[in-house]
Amino acid sequence: MSKIKNICCIGAGYVGGPTMAVVAAKCPDIKVTIVDLNAQRIAAWNDENLDNLPVYEPGLDKIVAQARGRNLFFSTDVDKAIEEAEMIFISVNTPTKTYGLGKGKAADLKYIELCARQIAKVAKTDKIVVEKSTLPVRTAEAIKNILDNTGNGVKFQILSNPEFLAEGTAIEDLLNPDRVLIGGGTDTEGQEAIQALAEVYANWIPQERILTTNVWSSELSKLTANAFLAQRVSSINAMSELCEKTGADVNEVAKAIGMDSRIGPKFLKASVGFGGSCFQKDILNLVYIAKSYGLHEVADYWEQVIIMNDHQKRRFASSIVRTLYNTVSGKKIAFLGWAFKKDTNDTRESAAIYVADDLLFEQAGIAVFDPKVEKGQIYADVNYLGTRSEAQNEKGITVFADPYEACKDAHAIAVLTEWDEFKEYNWQHIFDNMKKPAFVFDGRNVLDGEKLREIGFVFQAIGK
Ligand code: NAD
Ligand code: UDX
Numbered sequence: 001m002s003k004i005k006n007i008c009c010i011g012a013g014y015v016g017g018p019t020m021a022v023v024a025a026k027c028p029d030i031k032v033t034i035v036d037l038n039a040q041r042i043a044a045w046n047d048e049n050l051d052n053l054p055v056y057e058p059g060l061d062k063i064v065a066q067a068r069g070r071n072l073f074f075s076t077d078v079d080k081a082i083e084e085a086e087m088i089f090i091s092v093n094t095p096t097k098t099y100g101l102g103k104g105k106a107a108d109l110k111y112i113e114l115c116a117r118q119i120a121k122v123a124k125t126d127k128i129v130v131e132k133s134t135l136p137v138r139t140a141e142a143i144k145n146i147l148d149n150t151g152n153g154v155k156f157q158i159l160s161n162p163e164f165l166a167e168g169t170a171i172e173d174l175l176n177p178d179r180v181l182i183g184g185g186t187d188t189e190g191q192e193a194i195q196a197l198a199e200v201y202a203n204w205i206p207q208e209r210i211l212t213t214n215v216w217s218s219e220l221s222k223l224t225a226n227a228f229l230a231q232r233v234s235s236i237n238a239m240s241e242l243c244e245k246t247g248a249d250v251n252e253v254a255k256a257i258g259m260d261s262r263i264g265p266k267f268l269k270a271s272v273g274f275g276g277s278c279f280q281k282d283i284l285n286l287v288y289i290a291k292s293y294g295l296h297e298v299a300d301y302w303e304q305v306i307i308m309n310d311h312q313k314r315r316f317a318s319s320i321v322r323t324l325y326n327t328v329s330g331k332k333i334a335f336l337g338w339a340f341k342k343d344t345n346d347t348r349e350s351a352a353i354y355v356a357d358d359l360l361f362e363q364a365g366i367a368v369f370d371p372k373v374e375k376g377q378i379y380a381d382v383n384y385l386g387t388r389s390e391a392q393n394e395k396g397i398t399v400f401a402d403p404y405e406a407c408k409d410a411h412a413i414a415v416l417t418e419w420d421e422f423k424e425y426n427w428q429h430i431f432d433n434m435k436k437p438a439f440v441f442d443g444r445n446v447l448d449g450e451k452l453r454e455i456g457f458v459f460q461a462i463g464k
Contacts, residue, residue, distance in 0.1 A: 004199070005086065007023065010091060011036060011091035015165070018063075035076065050064060088130065096280075109142070134163075181213065183219065223283075254269070273310075273313040276349055280309070286302050316414075317359055320355075324412060331364055334407045334413045335367065336403060345372040352368075355443075367397075370417065417444065418444035
């Protein structure tokens, strides 16, 4: 197989954008074109003002500035990019199905199938098609079936190359990944395709971190990694509730167990619950796959991770209500943070959405401040739940551009995202302007509770 000169990536989202920007920055000899049907998103990627990129990630602006217009291009001309490329990444969304068979659990693969059909229609030369999206195990088979029926003699190789970046640290994760995983066919053509992709990554990633497997192992490894990571969060969150009952401190417990090298210290932060576009979706998908093979115990085991996470979000909201004398009706509750984690503008499945929904049922007035999330997104997130009218949501939620204004006259503050800047606020000033007693519910264990209590706050954290 000759060297790759042209790459096309379908899907200019949180994965396609940063991933391909790094490929272009590290491989100046390869032309990388990222295409999307969403013209507004493509325009934002092409915006001269790098503050307007559609994805916020630390360091992304510099990478885009380095490569854009040189060998990195963003376009809505999907067909042209497919035609030109020898290698096509599919990086479109694979959300949980909201209709029909597998509703609420299975991954919705309609966008993947559309891509495969479009590639089949347009391709005139042989292509390597790379699954970058997270997919159910054995999806490559379906893609291959579609591609192999074009009748025009074009040969396709399908690779699985799941992405392990985490939002907020995407650029660092892409520049210096723990590993890159490439799954492909075991025959000669499959191995050649794997090699072609491995050579792209070899421009900046040491050989020993490029792992190759068969396609099915690669597809399943991605779901497994997310399930294990989410399970750790649910495990420590389960212990956080027990800590609150027993006088143990979840941070101390996490430190004590994390020093066991078999357990390790990462991913043991108790929180208001995990969010993000991946964990819940991928575990639900895993549960669906297990059930479809009749593996009910396996399915139930993983489903418990989600059940625990839902419980953690719900009990945070009910603890606010209970502590505020069993009613928040007409009270102002300030939310610090709306994103599902710090250093991202992504709000998908953020715990904040569900806590807000519960408190709106209790007739609270919610005042939101987030350093990176736009106002319209916050309303869209709550409206998407469909639990009340848009007008009621607009009445119940006010979005502020200034954290001090959000907290002014509030009865309580709830920390929903662990943004670093929250630690640096003038908490005395915030206290002075709040209703008394002034409550803080730290859903991320980021604030200095002792200092806040000295100021006069009634302070509650997770797992303490
Ligand atoms: P996203 O929604 O941000 O982006 C997907 C993009 O694909 C959208 O802009 C959409 O317009 C575009 N698209 C959909 N169908 C298209 C088509 N037929 N032609 C052209 N464009 C099309 O999604 P994302 O967060 O980037 O996730 C993409 C995939 O990567 C998912 O499978 C996800 O599970 C996986 N993943 C995500 C993350 C993450 O942190 N977000 C990490 C690892 C893996
Ligand atoms: C995750 C995986 O980490 C990544 O490898 C995969 O490619 C995509 O899904 P992401 O969802 O972007 O990444 O962020 P992550 O850092 O995993 O956090 C997910 C959620 O768990 C966030 O809401 C975060 O706040 C929460 N979390 C994480 C905790 O509550 N405690 C922890 O210790 C770690």
